[in-house]
Amino acid sequence: MKHRRFLLERPRCSYRVRCGPKESINVVKPAAIVRRLILTFTALVLPLCLTLGKRTAPAEVTPVIHKGVRYVAPNDDGRRGYVEARDAHTNDKIWELTVFTNPIDPNLEEDVQWVFIESLSIRDNTLIVASERKNTYEIDLKTKAITQLPPAQSQTATPQPHNIPEVIQRAVTNGSLVKGYDLSFHLIPSYLQGDFNGDGNIDVAVLVKQRATGKVGIAIVHGGMGKATILGAGRAIGNGGDDFAWMDSWQVYAKNRAAHAAGETSVLRLRGDALLVGKTEAASALIYWNGEKYVWLQQGD
Template identity: 65%
Template sequence: MTRVVLMVYAAALLPCLASAKRTAPAIVAPVIHEGIRYVAPNDDGRRALIEAWDVQTNKKLWELTVFTNRIDPTLEEDVQWVFIKALSVEDGVLLVTSENARKYQIDLKTKAIKESEPRLSQASQAVGQHHDIPEALKRAIANGFLAKDYDVSFHVNPFYLHGDFNGDGKIDIAVLVRQHSTGKIGIAIVRGATNKVTILGAGTAIGNGGDDFEWMDSWHVYSKERARHAAGETGIPHLRGDALLVSKSEAASALIYWNGKRYVWFQQGD
């Protein structure tokens, strides 16, 4: 009888184990400031919550949503969750760091939330300090092609890649950006021959990637030579130039490539 019960329990548990594709969030150490304990419970994958508790009475004073996670219904939900990783207090400001390295400042008097991320003006200074960054990216920033509506985003390393993405024999630059008006993440491809900028994500939808690449935590160049060798085995499409392989750890990945008219999406995993 016991064996039957265990088998039934295991059968019921199996689908849950199969669908859980991300590890449990970190247990964040609370911080205490002026008699108040600030806690990140990390119990809701769709929003990152901060709770404030009175140390003496252990009474919850308030709670605040720091950020929310937009969920793409076509992807596994749990791998899109982003939780809080660390808390600290400095000069009356609660500093919150997320798993994807985004940083937020909470004014403990007004509860106003501000995200801390370098803007393009700061990016221009950073670009000038690194001689290995291609001229095309420097020109695109200096000439204002990106600055009007987008910030350079540094939340994934590397924040830029280079390759011949449209197959014209010139080196193009792909850089991570964040749209000013919405905060959505995407990729700006700067054409090496003309400095023309194409936005993918960051408010402009493409394939299953949608219009926000916040889910993406890694990317690299997938060369056309590599695709040529793999085409017969994996169904990789013919590439005119290099492609971008974008992915979410332990979940989906896709190729973004130029088909002669526009950049398109080729799903590789779910």
């Protein structure tokens, strides 16, 4: 009878082992172990899944300025890519245009389906819009007609966005450049930096084009004042005339440069850095600050 009683009570002892009259050891049930593993796995994996299901914020798109109008991509609506045209001086909105839309599948996470504009650039009178999916769109700024380029053409036709120094952006915005001039990118580099007037501040020289005539020149924006001085682009200086379309090279000629360009008879004492402009296998010249204005020093012809 005792033996039979032991057999009946044995299942209960499978979870508690008696080691002595006053002590016992608890044995965790297999089901409890499984539950703990599931909870641990969920706690570790669920946050990762939620993170992977969220896209990162879109990159900030550098605005472009053309003929007194600033074109911006707000990138605040993942369901569509659109651009705004704003007055470069007052920032008033002129128009808004949706370039592309993104169909959303309700069965999937919405934010991972969003597509934003990646870059803006100007070519002639056309605004080039590139999306994160490497699609390229052309907007005719006269008619606002939108054309999507074929994939192969998109990779070769999209110009790289231009990184414009902040001092130039301010000059365009506050009106010292906006009236009658556009930035030009027909040469690389399209701008140079140096202390051109010798006041200890970094200035920026940038290529510009006169809007009314298409004449090319240089705008020097002084870092200490933020005002632009136009050379060429309708304003004649020395032998360079009022149109620098002939120029195919330019560089900074440092103030402390020991050597001097061919054709000089003596070492020029400069107040600041100068610009060395030239035409390949032809003339070159120095443009420098004489304490009152920028002057032209011919180096050869």
